[in-house]
Amino acid sequence: MRPAVNLMSLALELPAASRRTILRSFGFAGEIIAAALGGMAIGVAGVLLLSALEPAEPAIPDSEPKAVRAEPNDLAAPMQFSLDSAGTLHAEGSIEPGTAARLALELQAVGTKVKVISLNSPGGSLNEAIALGEQIRFANLSAEVADGAVCASSCPLFFAGGTTRSAGSRAAIGVHQFYAAPVPGLRGAENAMSDAQLTTARITRYLAEMGVDPAAWLHALDTPPSSLYYYSSYELAEYGFVTSGKTAPLAQKVDKVARLFE
Secondary structure, three states, X not given: OOOOOOHXXXXXXXXXXXXXXXXXXXXXXXXXXXXXHHHOOOOOOOOOEOOOOOOOXXXXXXXXXXXXXXXXXXXXOEOEEEEOOOOEEEEEOEEOOOHHHHHHHHHHHHHHHOOEEEEEEOOEEHHHHHHHHHHHHHOOOEEEEOOOOEEEXXXXXXXXXXXXXXXXXXXXXEEOOOEOOOOOOOOOHHHHHHHHHHHHHHHHHHHHHHOOOHHHHHHHHOOOOOEEEEOOHHHXXXXXXXXXXXXXXXXXXXXXXXXXXX
């Protein structure tokens, strides 16, 4: 039996050149830690924000996805909701603090008319994105990213909340590292690694609960905030971001990672 090992302590003692190789011997859990140590940019603010926005004409995912330079576009305005005659609730714009509360009011107003929520967003607050995803899961709503639409940064966490999920062949779904701008008087730099681990654990558990393979988030950890990693159609299906039916939790994978953060 392999003796118990504190992966984080081990990683901090290793030379940078050998850190990733050693950690990867521990499988998926080691991959998460290696990526977090290798390039995650996180500060000390109380609210985590994702500021990079998609290009006005986003690159179309193909079989060889790659990091794409992110630039501001018209989706920078706060997210707005509008219901069409087919029962699709369109959610367009940035995810900011208070977006989840506004969605709750919108759903109360339109009631059972909503059949699916269609996303077009450059992302924004990580905490709000998770709250939005949990909200649409509780409401038993499906989610989609239509042809020509963007779902980037924290938006895929919102998308993951759909009971079933679909993406158009010309949809752009991408991720990058989360970060926070320093705020005077809040937690110091010595706590940044702890913050990063706690947030990564939270995302991992959330994705597994929503039926998405947590390994999908490795691409976010590997991609700087100034860029975006677009998932290919194959990856969206392989990781469970898009579904053909009911989602299924991946408890066995989340348990493996969760033990590292206890």
